[in-house]
Amino acid sequence: MSYRLDTEVLYQGTTPQGIIRNPETPAIYPASAYILDDMEDYLFADKGGRYYYNRSANPNRDELGAAISFLEKGEKTLICSSGMAAISTVLLSLLKGGDHVVMSKNIYGETIEIAEWMLPGFGIEVSFVDFTDPGEVKKAIRKNTKMLYTEIIANPLTLVTDLEAITSIGRENNLLTVVDSTFTTPFVYRPLENGADIVLHSMTKYFGGHSDITGGCVTASAELIDRIYPKYLLLGCCLDPVSSWMTLRSVKTMSMRVRTQNQNAIRIARALADDPHVKEVYHPSLPTHPHHELASRMFDLDYGYGAMLSFRLEDDLDKVAKFMKNLKLICYLGTLGGIRTTFTHPRCAFANNFSDEDLDRMGLAKGLVRISVGAEDSRDLIEDLLQALAAMDD
Secondary structure, rough: OOOOHHHHHHHOOOOOOOOOOOOOOOOOOOEOOOOOOOOOHHHHHEEEEEEEOOOOOOOOHHHHHHHHHHHHHHOEEEEOOOOHHHHOOOOOOOOOOOOOOEOOOOOOHHHHHHHHHHHHHOEEEEEOOOOHHHHHHHOOOOOOOEEEEEEEEOOOOOOOOHHHHHHHHHHHHOOOOEEEOOOHHHOHHHHHHHOOOOEEEEEOOOOOOOOOOOOOEEOOOHHHHHHHEEEHHHHHOOOOHHHHHHHHHHHHHHHHHHHHHHOOOOOHHHHHOOOOOOOOOEEOOOOOOHHHHHHHHHOOOOOOOOOEEEEEEEOOHHHHHHHOOOOOOOOOOOOOOOOHHHOEEEHHHHOOOHHHHHHHHOOOOOOOOEEEOOOHHHHHHHHHHHHHHEEEEE
């Protein structure tokens, strides 16, 4: 049939011309939907037989999920639109009214907000305890407890959780152990290999690595992912194809980035520890860190102890501001895990969400500064930090 111009142009250029085989870089599949042959084809697609609607499944998300499952030694991975989407999807999928979850008190502030502001609305109870003390975790378990939730390296004081001890408690009590491993990455530590049931990441950080994507992921056994998947669909938190493609591209350099960033963090921590302006440095690589021996046993030291570190100056906001203003290379950024080194002021980050008493209880002192270490030459980073510290005396 012959169609008019406005109709015909919609159907031109939609089919590849020539042979496409084994491209070095995967293609991007931005289509929101795929044309179906007939009702039988729809029923086949609706059972997972092929792609037909982007929210249900997308080749770019699946390719990224396969790479993350490999890295984390899990069976399946869900790719989410943010780290918070991954966290909320897991909690809302696996917990119901009347359930109780024991959470580390040293976790991401917005995870605490979900637990305090959202979960009670669903009839879910939460207890916050010190996960660096397995005895406290044991004491918090109730008859209705269903889940243990923790991070490996806590922000911002870099406290380290003995995950094997925690997962042992989980197995003894038939509980799911959920781990946010954003700070460690699968190169430093793999929770699933050490007894965890579910591992989460904010891919905005080290998986993306370049401060240009927002995403999250959930990796677990096929059985657990199949339990989570229906609510994942209903919550609509799937990552878009382009961001999925960009993240998979970044995964290819993740090992090199993480190793360099982690080794830089060790050098910076040592340099800061020797500076008289610094009261304390928080990084597991330092022998003075309370969990140095534990971290040395747990982590793959070929990579290091994580690329996040904090240090404490005098609790004088004017002096802290002067230090920050005098940094020439390192910038203030409200996120972390990028390839360039950045800093933030943890107390300021949550000043609008928590009281001064809460901030003190969380260890967010006025003089505390957090560094997300990048992949620059560590000598340049150390020189920048030391000259900014010296400028506090001027």
